[in-house]
């Protein structure tokens with residue numbers, strides 16, 4: 001399961017963060033750093049920094065930060081291990097794993113990607129050749145230009161049972177890999193044949209341009225299924241992929257909006273018409289993972305689904321999922337019986353843009369539906385509608401948004417605001433969403449991301465001490481580390497940070513900032529914290545390592561002073577807690593402790609000149 005630490009270090013050292021980030025962000029050299037427009041939030045002036053020396057990035061706008069792995073995890077919505085694998089692959093380093101059999105061997109994963117890449121090539125080439133005439137005719141009839149076909153890598157799987165199989169074998173791919181990639185099927189007797197036959201093929205490509213799987217449409221009228229997709233494989237998970245995202249992600253970010261459609265054809269026709277921020281869920285209802293993936297690029301979703309009851313139901317489910325990711329959705333309405341592909345072909349892109357412009361909020365959409373059903377005409381109906389709307393509004397995290405919708409609904413549909421607010425209060429009390437745990441490392445996309453925070457709530461004394469410690473020379477770090485008490489630090493993140501330093505010191509006998517990452521692995525909040533501390537422009541001593549005239553004694557003294565502030569703050573916090581207790585629970589012990597603390601706080605702190613002399617008090621953990 002685990003990738004050995006040394007290997008992770010080696011890959012991190014080999015990976016050039018500027019090179020990797022440049023794949024997504026246009027970077028400009030400014031002094032020792034590179035800067036650019038942040039890929040994680042919308043901005044006009046660059047606040048995204050990359051420090052190649054330390055191998056870290058940090059955005060001073062939205063607070064994202066970390067190392068090269070964190071960057072890929074966040075950009076590509078992948079796990080830590082996947083990010084390590086991706087970089088190993090890119091820089092030609094082999095990964096050997098410690099233990100664990102359930103996971104695919106990395107060479108198998110590579111082979112599967114390779115199999116898909118070759119398959120995409122094969123289908124594409126077949127389309128251009130003699131056997132591809134049927135496919136070409138189909139694409140022409142759909143109105144997709146060769147330019148569109150090329151940019152999406154559209155292909156054709158020829159009629160017959162073994163065309164691809166023979167091609168793949170000749171390329172040196174094993175039947176085993178082909179079967180596990182879902183490209184061939186094995187019959188009970190053991191013989192094998194091509195999965196995709198006589199179908200037009202749409203490759204599903206990741207943001208990093210890997211072929212994950214395929215969707216394929218039959219050209220026969222009566223053949224079932226009409227669409228055949230790759231089965232679930234270690235590299236293709238249909239609830240986590242979106243057709244068109246590899247092309248659309250930049251446009252989605254630039255326009256700060258994504259248009260969701262249901263089919264491959266919708267994506268192709270819209271992109272060809274010049275509407276580029278489109279993706280399709282292709283063969284699955286919108287999933288939380290997909291919304292999560294898209295939320296990295298925008299929080300504004302437009303549903304452009306087929307104007308039929310299936311489309312409607314899919315949309316209603318999608319609205320809830322989008323709300324749960326704290327994103328906003330609007331609904332684009334098409335004439336009955338139309339889908340985006342047919343609409344844009346019949347009426348043109350300007351008509352489509354007009355529809356997009358008049359998209360309604362999901363709240364209006366749902367309320368309008370009730371109104372058209374006559375539900376707003378009876379008191380019972382009104383109560384029912386109110387309840388449903390309030391349910392939706394209660395799921396919004398942002399109070400300003402909630403207020404906006406309450407006001408809007410009240411005005412538009414003649415429901416009293418006070419009624420809406422009192423229902424809302426009930427609903428929110430009943431279904432309070434659990435606080436997102438900030439310490440939770442980010443795993444696969446299924447989980448909610450840790451909340452962004454600017455570290456504002458870390459006590460400044462604690463953060464300052466830790467930053468100074470991080471920048472001090474190694475010998476001083478070790479010495480200081482052995483003379484402090486972690487209990488005095490109240491912030492869980494700072495305690496964790498110090499534990500990481502301890503762990504490294506214990507394992508390696510020294511502190512080495514560059515290798516600290518191996519102790520935080522896939523803990524994204526810790527990555528952010530480290531990047532934060534390593535690339536914070538405001539700090540009392542800018543960078544000791546480059547200052548020749550700073551003596552070790554100075555460093556010790558600065559750290560000691562910082563530590564004393566941490567201790568004093570901790571004692572003061574405890575003091576005021578005890579003060580409360582002297583009123584609510586005035587036992588003799590409480591009173592004694594309270595008096596002791598008061599004395600401690602008044603001692604001559606300025607006279608303390610060594611770490612050993614700092615009072616050592618049993619502090620109860622918060």
Ligand SMILES: [Zn+2]
Pocket residue numbers: 038039040041048059060061062063064
């Ligand atoms: Zn940012």
